[in-house]
Amino acid sequence: MKDLIHIPDFTPDEIRNIMRLSHTIKKNPFQTALKNHTMAMIFEKPSLRTRATFEIGMVQLGGYSIYLQPGDIKLGQRETVADVARNLDRWVDIIMARTFPHDTIVELAHWSKVPVINALSDWEHPCQALADFFTAIEHGKDMKNFKMAFIGDGNNVCHSLMLLSAQFGADFALACPPGYEPEKKIIEQTQTLMSKNGGTLTVTHHPDEAVENADAVYTDVWVSMGQENESIDRKKLFQPYKINTQLLKNAKPDALVMHCLPAHRGEEITNEVIESKQSVVFDQAENRLHVQKAIILTLLHKDTQIHVSK
Ligand code: CP
Numbered sequence: 001m002k003d004l005i006h007i008p009d010f011t012p013d014e015i016r017n018i019m020r021l022s023h024t025i026k027k028n029p030f031q032t033a034l035k036n037h038t039m040a041m042i043f044e045k046p047s048l049r050t051r052a053t054f055e056i057g058m059v060q061l062g063g064y065s066i067y068l069q070p071g072d073i074k075l076g077q078r079e080t081v082a083d084v085a086r087n088l089d090r091w092v093d094i095i096m097a098r099t100f101p102h103d104t105i106v107e108l109a110h111w112s113k114v115p116v117i118n119a120l121s122d123w124e125h126p127c128q129a130l131a132d133f134f135t136a137i138e139h140g141k142d143m144k145n146f147k148m149a150f151i152g153d154g155n156n157v158c159h160s161l162m163l164l165s166a167q168f169g170a171d172f173a174l175a176c177p178p179g180y181e182p183e184k185k186i187i188e189q190t191q192t193l194m195s196k197n198g199g200t201l202t203v204t205h206h207p208d209e210a211v212e213n214a215d216a217v218y219t220d221v222w223v224s225m226g227q228e229n230e231s232i233d234r235k236k237l238f239q240p241y242k243i244n245t246q247l248l249k250n251a252k253p254d255a256l257v258m259h260c261l262p263a264h265r266g267e268e269i270t271n272e273v274i275e276s277k278q279s280v281v282f283d284q285a286e287n288r289l290h291v292q293k294a295i296i297l298t299l300l301h302k303d304t305q306i307h308v309s310k
């Protein structure tokens with residue numbers, strides 16, 4: 001049994017299969033492969049895209065989901081994570097969880113007898129990254145010759161994008177304020193994967209340098225969920241790490257502008273840039289649906305039970 005806790009859980013071949021399956025599912029959205037199947041969705045943090053796309057995805061695959069909202073089950077407070085896992089896995093076929101500490105998802109997966117999907121922790125956001133690369137491929141980008149520039153915080157979303165770049169053998173350049181670099185372990189994992197698959201990793205404090213010749217320019221909020229008490233300091237420190245028209249001029253002229261959303265216009269990205277023709281942010285959001293359906297089908301070994309219209 002397999003989980004999706006972090007990007008290296010899928011090999012480059014499995015990732016390419018998920019990209020292909022996502023494409024097929026996008027063209028053939030309504031399926032019955034998950035008839036009589038249920039997903040438990042545990043949320044410790046708010047969500048629009050993740051909750052909506054997982055829930056809609058299960059319905060479109062013929063299944064059902066239950067939403068366990070923050071404060072509802074009080075994971076680890078009312079009951080241990082291990083006990084929650086060993087109750088849920090008696091009732092449902094798959095669990096997805098959005099948690100504060102990454103270790104909570106790791107522990108859930110350890111105890112659960114059904115697959116567990118990381119729907120964002122403080123460490124990674126693998127479903128987001130897979131949908132983002134699917135979006136870039138859909139927009140004609142060639143992963144053998146692709147550079148993503150990420151401007152902002154070297155945390156969860158950035159971690160998953162770095163690791164996924166490495167699985168595709170693509171180049172990844174991050175510009176972040178000093179002290180906001182990715183975790184050392186993620187840098188090492190990325191470098192190890194890149195030595196096998198190709199690609200290069202650059203971590204700099206200079207946005208111009210990161211964006212140079214990029215095929216996609218990506219950003220995320222300056223203050224992630226759970227960091228609200230650092231808001232004042234972060235908003236000062238991150239000021240030079242904003243995607244605006246001037247910065248975008250250093251990228252390739254057809255570079256995609258990407259953001260996982262929610263966006264704070266005027267902070268990490270200007271309204272002009274996010275509303276520009278280069279922006280694919282709503283394609284990314286849409287593709288969360290298609291790619292997560294492919295992920296669920298893959299983890300439940302139902303990927304061969306898809307009906308394709310002629
Ligand atoms: N990008 C993303 O995960 O959005 P939500 O927080 O709304 O789920």
Ligand code: NVA
Nearest residue numbers: 157220224225260261
């Ligand atoms: N880095 C952000 C991503 C939101 C989808 C956060 O963790 O809040």
